[in-house]
Amino acid sequence: MADTKRIKQSIYFWIFRAMSMMVVFILVAILYFIVSRGIGVINWDFLTKSPEEGMVKGGIFPAIVGTLVLIAGSLIFAFPVGVFSAIYLNEYMKKGKVKSFLQLMTNNLAGVPSVVFGLFGMALFVNKLKFGDSIIAGSLTLGLLVLPVIIRTTEEALKAVDDNYRLASYAMGASKLYTIKKVILPIALPDIITGLILSIGRVSGETAPILFTVAAYFLPKLPHSIFDQVMALPYHLYVLATSGTNIEKARPVAFGTALVLVMIVLFTNIIANVVRAYYNKKYKK
């Protein structure tokens, strides 16, 4: 009896092991595919020059700049608002219907498909507020998209702060706001920063929200104001892959662009983990 139980277990475990390895293999293979094909394309010129000859030659500099501008623009708006929102939700609001409603709405916003953000951004920022296709319209749209991410990570970070710190601070006569600013935020900061870094990865890769709010098909010059259009890496990759003038010839540039996008995600992940590990160590000691 016990032996059949054992045999059954080893059969299942082997199946599980094999399927898991397959999953890991597929995921790693995708990474390898992008990296191996893209690495040869990336050099200094690729990163610092404009596209040339119908985007099959030259670099992707304007798209990199555009994506950096959009990252900065969206986070300048979303980061403070998200952190404020999380502070109020976690530190001021009492448990109850209002709080659950606000949290439900935050989660709902997180579940809204990115293309719907694109529609909304176009209707509100581009058409209604007459920003046109512009950095500001795109940044605000992307900002709304990452807002729930920032609120959630900040809330988690604040929740993780031991209540004793709050009580200790109040016991010394500090006000609530003072306690938050001087005691709670510094402790929660590493986790909040981690959330911020991870949302950079998210913003840099989103395509659907910028399609109709900011992204330019081809625009070799750099933006001068927040009402200019910009190129952006994810949209550039989409264009190169599907609708360029010569799709086959554009493949190397497309691989290079894909790799740059993957690198951004990779680096933000690594940095986030390093920050987390560094502060965790420091905090525990």
Next chain:
Amino acid sequence: MIKKILNNFQVGVLAVSSFITSIVVLLIIIFLFKEGSGVFSKSLLEDGYVLVVNSRNTVNSIAPKDIKNIFDQKIISWKELGGADSAIQLFSIDDISEYYSEEQIGSDLEYMDTCINNYIVNHPSVLAYFPKKNIAKKFNGKEIKVGTMGLYEFVKGREWLPTARPVVQMGILPLILGTLMVSLGAILLALPFGLVTAIYMAEIAHPVWRRIMKPVIELLAGIPSVVFGFFGLIVIVPMVQKVCHIDVGETALAGSIVLGIMALPTIISIAEDAIRNVPNNMREASLALGATQWQTIRSVVIPYAKSGIWAGIILGVGRAVGETMAVLMVTGNASNMPTTFLQPVRTIPATIAAELGETSAGGLHYSALFALGCVLFLMTMVLNVYVQVALKKKSK
């Protein structure tokens, strides 16, 4: 005193911030539905065109689907539309040179409106289709009212031809089916692998393996969908074409495979969390009774983590339903009614992304895409709220 005001002001800013997501959700709903509702009130004729008839014709309005049938020669008599028993004689801008010479029309088309007017006056059973600007100011015929589309036609219509002439066809059934098909296919592919991997990581794998797998999966969750789409286009699409012996690899199947791969990290992460949250004393209780680890996993751990695992699956479906770029790049985007996984399909998000750029703000097509946005929004919202309510129930 000043300090107190400053303090209250700062708390006020925090309070306002906390409402912003709710306000945004509300705004999204308002804007989507406001713009989207236009699809039910705007003329279905091509933008700027009108249908006109002889003033003695007794027919005053024609339903959109009848217009299509008339131009497809399926309706040939006015009698079928409740008018006189005479054949419908179609007349549009392509026909005008048959009846009038270039001199009559004028080199700059300056007499076009007079020609059209004359023709209509002289032909009692004509049905003319022209740009509004070519209709004379002193027009002697009458304009036919074209009905608007109803919700039922919108949802049940089997053809999506938003730029068709003379009347557009905006049935979203093929798009809804395409979306559901690609997403369900993706989940069916991702589910067994995702759950097995989650269970393996949480319960079976050596901790060292887990420490390696976890960051890889987290990293893959962050890869932009356009990169997955690119990968799909270059690797999956040709593979599907070759393996299935079909002419075009851009199919629902390709979409499901790419989406399935993309859904894996979501499903794995959430399911793994749910499994790891099962209290250890449940495992100990089972093992202490002589159960094997596998029996413990199957009979105790998985049932305990079920609601969390469900949440992962539903969120995975929600992701898949709303996914845009990857699907747009690999499914071929043909808007016909999908029947098999081996033909091109078009999903709702892909339709919006592909077509919104070609529309003019406020037009019928623009409204229709916003209406599609509403449908998509409702689909994902239902899934989201369901997950949250289910999880909340569980935590109580």
Next chain:
Amino acid sequence: MAQIETKDLNFYYGQAQALRNINIAMEKNSVTAFIGPSGCGKSTLLRLFNRMNDLIDGSRIEGSVMIDGADIYARNVNVEDLRKKVGMVFQKPNPFPKSIFENVAYGLRVNGISSRSEIEGIVEASLQSAALWSEVKDKLNKSALQLSGGQQQRLCIARALAVAPSILLMDEPASALDPISTSKIEELIFELKKQYTIVIVTHSMQQAARVSDRTAFFYMGVMVEFDDTTTIFTNPKEERTLNYVTGRFG
């Protein structure tokens, strides 16, 4: 012959040594209590008897644990069979979120018993033995989580009895319960002694004195003294034992 016997037993969590040179022997159908301050190793030792420590990464064992004369850490030992023979009741009641019936039937099902009538018979007998039958016989299909803490713990005992063990390990079985539930558990232990060899870890010295035949006192991974319970509580040989049982530390 002793039913449970350890020889020169050492146990390590990674670098830290949790048990030092333990030599103890427990007779069949006796109740042995392990007492000592928190972290003294008493629970760790208990968990070595049914190899629950297998689950802890980086743990290591030296020496031997013999049950019915066989080394349970020998290579060819089937852990599942061992655990069937050596039942365990945990500190916090941990019924599965299943029905009362299914909780007790679980151990039977995982051990390959599928006949409905056989299972029903054993479930009833086990609940009888755990003195729970009269309280739950009308709601066997209700969730076990609806029971009170004390009832849940007796359900866990019934669950352990269902797979017909000969040894019952109890890891502070009453520490999470109110006094009335505790006394019910203690009465039960007294009954169960007739059929089972019981090892109980407890924080409460009164409990050890009430239910056990023999008592072992542990301190910092070492078994300081092991003797008849009356001796331990009235006339211990070691000063550390005396200090502990008289409440001077711990």
